[in-house]
Amino acid sequence: GDSVTQMEGPVTLSEEAFLTINCTYTATGYPSLFWYVQYPGEGLQLLLKATKADDKGSNKGFEATYRKETTSFHLEKGSVQVSDSAVYFCALRSNTGFQKLVFGTGTRLLVSP
């Protein structure tokens, strides 16, 4: 079945450092790919998405490119802020007609001043 694998955390960075969180997936066909962010005590917020190969999703300085040849969707940001501290989830949704999202286990990001 479909699955998503993320790098384990926590990822600890200083403010203004470069961020990469790795995500790879296994799926049949051509899934849509997502990054969600979860702040403490809150639900999930959609950060960015890509629906086909070579698409680049971007939002709030974060970006990720849908790489079908490597089945990857790595999240990057050039300069992190303390306010970016949260848990980041990579997810896929297959194009089978209903809206099941398959999530990775999440990666906690801690940014210090």
Added chain:
Amino acid sequence: DAGVTQSPTHLIKTRGQHVTLRCSPISGHKSVSWYQQVLGQGPQFIFQYYEKEERGRGNFPDRFSARQFPNYSSELNVNALLLGDSALYLCASSLTEGSNQPQHFGDGTRLSIL
């Protein structure tokens, strides 16, 4: 506009009891999905409902059931609660049932089983 609202925010139950969780989607959204997020894990899909009909079901036992009402709000019911049902239960809504529709999540109901 209000986002997805869930109630209650926290709930404590004991083993063997049943529980009902509620979700109100964003105004105009007709599709509701439920997810279970165990501490330290990613959310797991439980159900999707659209126009009061079940459209998808995840790998959960029959103790889990749900329904959607004419106003598109939804309830998730869990019977014969087990310790392992302790989790954050998330509701997500979208405009229609199509797989290209973005899903908007509520803040969840945190269920603790003693």
